[in-house]
Amino acid sequence: MNRIAVIADIHGNFPALEAVAADIQRRGISTVLNLGDHASGPLWPAETLTFLMQQPWMHIAGNHDRQLVQHPPADHGASDRYAFAQLDQQQLEWLRQLPAQAQLHTTMLLCHGTPTSDEQYLLETVVNGIIQLAQPSEIKVRLGGAQATIVLCGHSHIPRVISVNAALLVNPGSVGLPAYHNPLPEPHVVETGSPAARYAVLEPYEHGWRVELIALPYDHRRAAHQAQQNNQPEWAAALSTGYMHSELST
Secondary structure, eight states: OOOEEEEOOOTTOHHHHHHHHHHHHHTTOOEEEEOSOOSOSSSOHHHHHHHHTTSOOEEOOOHHHHHHHHSOGGGOOHHHHHHHHHOOHHHHHHHHTOOSEEEETTTEEEESSSSSOSSSOSSEEEETTEEEEOOHHHHHHHHTTOOOSEEEOOSSOOOEEEEETTEEEEEOOOSSOSEEEEOSSSOEEEEOSSOOEEEEEEEEETTEEEEEEEEEOOOHHHHHHHHHHTTOHHHHHHHHHSSSOGGGOO
């Protein structure tokens, strides 16, 4: 098996996606796995989906993709509401057809959150409003009966490489949103501390898999300006700095 690029959580950040796609192409990687949450956000949802629909990549749905096509527009949050208004019926139908999970060969499982929930973190636990690395026992429960030796997940936007028993668990981080507030399972903040676009490269190695977690610079000021123009100052701060504090934005 050749090198594999893994992306997740683009959230309509088309400049970040373009930068990541160009870097993947520069590395000569042809297999790209996309773990969902493609469009939701006050950025470029239509341009993002137009690009993704043209790629020969393996795509699955994230929780926001599911919400966009399954929830009534009146029930959408601000990010989903903006994206839904920008997408055409062909794009919405493409999202509707995406599977919740997928398997590459017999060893690699793709899911957005966990194998059974697109809204639950696989590798993190929230305790008293603070997100932290989950314990191996918690991760085992969330994996359920998954038999894959490699599990690829997104949702938390936090890049991680974890080993639990014989399984390698990888979150590539977020292509397009380096910090956010999440009200579930209780209110908490995720911050990566950098505006970089994130993705991962997996490569077969002598004793297993080599995993490279990549933080890629791109024109994040353009993305922050777009969020500000669309009346989402928290997104603008997050895209500028990787923190959820507007006073840090540049």
